[in-house]
Amino acid sequence: MTSPFEYAPAPESRAVVDIKPSYGLFVNGEFVDGRGTSFKTVNPATEEVLAEVAEANEADVDEAVKAARRAYTRVWSRMSGAERAKYLYRIARIIQERGRELAVLESIDNGKPIKESRDVDVPIVAAHFFYYAGWADKLKYAGFGDTPLGVAGQVIPWNFPLLMLAWKIAPALACGNTVVLKPAETTPLTALLFAEICQQADLPPGVVNIVTGAGDTGRAIVSHPDVDKVAFTGSTEVGKAIARAVAGTEKKVTLELGGKAANIVFDDAPLDQAVEGIVNGIFFNQGHVCCAGSRLLVQESVADEVMSRLKRRMATLRVGDPLDKNTDVGAINSAEQLAKIRELSEIGEAEGAERWSAPCELPANGYWFAPTVFTGVTQAHRIAREEIFGPVLSVLTFRTPSEAVEKANNTPFGLSAGVWTDKGSRILSMANKLRAGVVWANTFNKFDPTSPFGGYKESGYGREGGRHGLEAYLKGADD
Amino acid sequence: MYDDIVRSDSSLRRFLHGLPGVDQVGCEARAAGLATRSIKTTAKAFAIDLAIRMVDLTTLEGQDTHGKVRALASKAMRPDPADPSCPATAAVCVYPDMVATARQTLGDSGVHVAAVATAFPSGRAAMDIKLADTRDAVEAGADEIDMVIDRGAFLSGRYLDVYEEIAQVKEACGDAHLKVIFETGELQTYDNVRRASWLAMMAGGHFIKTSTGKVQPAATLPVTLIMLEAVRDFREQTGQMVGVKPAGGIKTTKDAIKYLVMVNEICGEDWLDPDWFRFGASTLLNDLLMQRTKMTTGRYSGPDYFTLD
Numbered sequence: 184m185t186s187p188f189e190y191a192p193a194p195e196s197r198a199v200v201d202i203k204p205s206y207g208l209f210v211n212g213e214f215v216d217g218r219g220t221s222f223k224t225v226n227p228a229t230e231e232v233l234a235e236v237a238e239a240n241e242a243d244v245d246e247a248v249k250a251a252r253r254a255y256t257r258v259w260s261r262m263s264g265a266e267r268a269k270y271l272y273r274i275a276r277i278i279q280e281r282g283r284e285l286a287v288l289e290s291i292d293n294g295k296p297i298k299e300s301r302d303v304d305v306p307i308v309a310a311h312f313f314y315y316a317g318w319a320d321k322l323k324y325a326g327f328g329d330t331p332l333g334v335a336g337q338v339i340p341w342n343f344p345l346l347m348l349a350w351k352i353a354p355a356l357a358c359g360n361t362v363v364l365k366p367a368e369t370t371p372l373t374a375l376l377f378a379e380i381c382q383q384a385d386l387p388p389g390v391v392n393i394v395t396g397a398g399d400t401g402r403a404i405v406s407h408p409d410v411d412k413v414a415f416t417g418s419t420e421v422g423k424a425i426a427r428a429v430a431g432t433e434k435k436v437t438l439e440l441g442g443k444a445a446n447i448v449f450d451d452a453p454l455d456q457a458v459e460g461i462v463n464g465i466f467f468n469q470g471h472v473c474c475a476g477s478r479l480l481v482q483e484s485v486a487d488e489v490m491s492r493l494k495r496r497m498a499t500l501r502v503g504d505p506l507d508k509n510t511d512v513g514a515i516n517s518a519e520q521l522a523k524i525r526e527l528s529e530i531g532e533a534e535g536a537e538r539w540s541a542p543c544e545l546p547a548n549g550y551w552f553a554p555t556v557f558t559g560v561t562q563a564h565r566i567a568r569e570e571i572f573g574p575v576l577s578v579l580t581f582r583t584p585s586e587a588v589e590k591a592n593n594t595p596f597g598l599s600a601g602v603w604t605d606k607g608s609r610i611l612s613m614a615n616k617l618r619a620g621v622v623w624a625n626t627f628n629k630f631d632p633t634s635p636f637g638g639y640k641e642s643g644y645g646r647e648g649g650r651h652g653l654e655a656y657l658k659g660a661d662d
Numbered sequence: 663m664y665d666d667i668v669r670s671d672s673s674l675r676r677f678l679h680g681l682p683g684v685d686q687v688g689c690e691a692r693a694a695g696l697a698t699r700s701i702k703t704t705a706k707a708f709a710i711d712l713a714i715r716m717v718d719l720t721t722l723e724g725q726d727t728h729g730k731v732r733a734l735a736s737k738a739m740r741p742d743p744a745d746p747s748c749p750a751t752a753a754v755c756v757y758p759d760m761v762a763t764a765r766q767t768l769g770d771s772g773v774h775v776a777a778v779a780t781a782f783p784s785g786r787a788a789m790d791i792k793l794a795d796t797r798d799a800v801e802a803g804a805d806e807i808d809m810v811i812d813r814g815a816f817l818s819g820r821y822l823d824v825y826e827e828i829a830q831v832k833e834a835c836g837d838a839h840l841k842v843i844f845e846t847g848e849l850q851t852y853d854n855v856r857r858a859s860w861l862a863m864m865a866g867g868h869f870i871k872t873s874t875g876k877v878q879p880a881a882t883l884p885v886t887l888i889m890l891e892a893v894r895d896f897r898e899q900t901g902q903m904v905g906v907k908p909a910g911g912i913k914t915t916k917d918a919i920k921y922l923v924m925v926n927e928i929c930g931e932d933w934l935d936p937d938w939f940r941f942g943a944s945t946l947l948n949d950l951l952m953q954r955t956k957m958t959t960g961r962y963s964g965p966d967y968f969t970l971d
Contacts, residue, residue, distance in 0.1 A: 186931045188708060188922065193700035298698060455891055456688030499927050508700035605683045625685050 209378035211250035212388025254389030264320035271316035294514030314632035331359030333411035341367035437645025442598030445591035446476030452603035474599035524573035597639025735767035765803030783874035828865035859892035880910025909942025
């Protein structure tokens with residue numbers, strides 16, 4: 184269908200970023216070569232190789248941890264909170280100043296649309312540093328003591344590369360810890376640009392160390408004996424392996440894992456806004472969101488109406504070049520993830536659910552998946568139970584509020600949930616009954632540094648963000 | 663098909679209050695999201711020409727004179743005298759006593775004459791006066807009537823009175839098209855805007871219009887969003903199309919393009935037509951002309967290169 188009002192391409196310029204042919208590790212304030220086998224990071228929208236990135240082996244990780252330990256004992260833990268705050272404020276301001284550069288680089292390396300990296304990721308990243316900078320000299324009043332843990336080993340995923348980095352590094356540094364962080368192997372570039380920002384901010388060497396690599400590098404960090412704290416965001420499978428690896432050690436752990444959130448639409452919901460919330464819940468960031476509203480629970484009396492509105496809305500989603508300012512849905516992050524999404528979608532069809540995809544032309548190169556919805560899904564379907572981590576929505580129906588609660592909670596996960604209704608009392612009652620770390624009412628996927636975030640059950644433990652987020656990086660009375 | 667609904671005040675009230683509610687935060691976020699669309703080059707050129715063709719070029723002042731209206735009507739026919747490829751506006755919009763002058767100037771140019779009637783802008787007059795006001799304008803040659811609803815009746819829940827008023831004015835319009843002004847700045851809530859939209863559509867309004875321009879806030883993106891959703895849903899139920907006219911406060915090309923993006927993405931291309939979407943505006947036209955010249959020549963020229971009226 185061609186509209187007379189066809190939006191001309193409006194690409195954001197790539198000229199603001201300077202991607203180097205190869206990147207080293209950031210250890211002790213300097214970029215150094217890695218001893219492992221370097222790997223390539225690609226632009227998922229085009230499959231173009233962006234850069235060669237060093238892989239940190241055990242010896243590299245050991246050096247990074249040693250650098251972090253030195254920085255911790257000699258400089259960072261001795262510095263007053265007010266002094267640490269100055270560095271964090273400086274980093275936050277540089278992130279704002281270099282916001283466009285960070286947003287463009289994030290979209291190139293990750294595949295997410297520029298309007299999200301520009302309007303969501305980068306502003307929240309800066310906000311996180313500003314927020315925790317404010318806590319650095321007020322830790323006494325947070326209620327968790329003011330003694331840092333030491334060296335934090337942090338492993339983050341590819342869906343929000345820079346934002347997850349901020350969630351990990353900002354509270355750790357504010358509390359007086361030093362860090363060794365590993366970005367995901369498919370999205371290392373913004374973390375390495377962040378390393379440059381640390382240099383620009385004159386952050387003392389060793390306070391932040393960035394080591395790149397895949398699973399082996401992550402394992403080396405997690406199992407390093409001199410790491411006091413492990414923070415991980417990623418799949419439940421790897422989270423379990425980490426929990427096993429640190430069991431019996433002194434290491435503190437926080438895990439933020441998968442989800443299969445229920446987005447519950449009652450018959451009295453503001454329907455147009457609910458449809459927006461459903462779209463935002465599952466198609467934001469191509470559905471690569473641990474708290475994505477991947478299960479739509481809609482009351483039977485409005486199910487047909489909601490579905491027809493949803494499909495009409497999905498048909499207007501603009502899928503394509505992540506750097507185009509009018510793109511709503513970008514590229515799937517990797518060939519591997521695309522294969523997984525395809526596999527689960529095929530299973531959904533084989534199990535008898537009805538598949539509908541938005542009519543859109545997908546680019547020839549790169550990794551793409553059209554926004555897709557499955558109707559006629561039941562609790563017994565795999566697409567209702569397993570995390571797809573892609574732009575695929577499973578729709579189930581319910582008849583009564585108690586059935587909605589039962590179905591929403593009938594999952595091994597418990598990260599988030601959404602409730603759509605005009606009735607305030609129902610929102611409160613649902614929020615009490617839903618076993619999910621975050622419950623959004625008449626909205627979805629809202630993030631703010633002041634608000635704690637974390638899961639129930641297999642969605643992990645510990646909280647990030649807000650005052651609660653400090654607890655994971657401070658020595659409590661029982662430690 | 664709405665006979666049962668408009669049978670009594672209580673049945674009408676049940677229907678209007680049974681429409682899905684509007685979440686204010688979500689509605690405003692959606693409107694703001696659409697406003698970030700980046701419209702460039704060919705799309706921008708298309709949008710500017712379309713916006714010019716959608717303008718109801720308006721003068722509604724106590725100081726209006728026949729001379730002023732003649733000048734305005736000339737401008738509506740040839741907005742850019744230096745460029746004959748520039749399209750005419752949709753209509754001129756004037757008070758009823760100026761209709762004859764506008765009609766005379768416009769002749770058979772195809773530019774419509776819209777008149778505000780029904781004791782515009784407050785709507786505070788007896789029903790027979792409002793009807794006489796309407797007939798007077800139609801007789802003088804207006805082919806579009808912009809009426810105001812009785813906001814007092816609406817806010818006190820006398821929906822049937824409002825419905826009947828619209829239906830009667832429509833009858834008085836004869837062949838002229840009826841635009842129903844809600845004065846959304848006085849209705850205040852988005853729920854009210856949605857209810858007023860359905861009320862006016864059921865009563866037979868050809869267009870629903872946000873504001874008189876005399877009350878702040880006048881047209882806003884979220885209010886227009888609600889009205890666009892209403893006409894979209896109304897067509898789905900009845901098969902009938904109703905037009906939308908935001909009026910007041912839309913001053914720049916950038917603003918106008920944001921509205922057109924919203925029309926495009928909420929209602930689709932069928933509404934991208936002066937028959938189904940209008941801008942009530944006075945100063946907007948010159949900014950559109952300035953941007954149009956910039957698109958064709960690559961240079962900005964000053965305001966002195968565009969006519970004042």
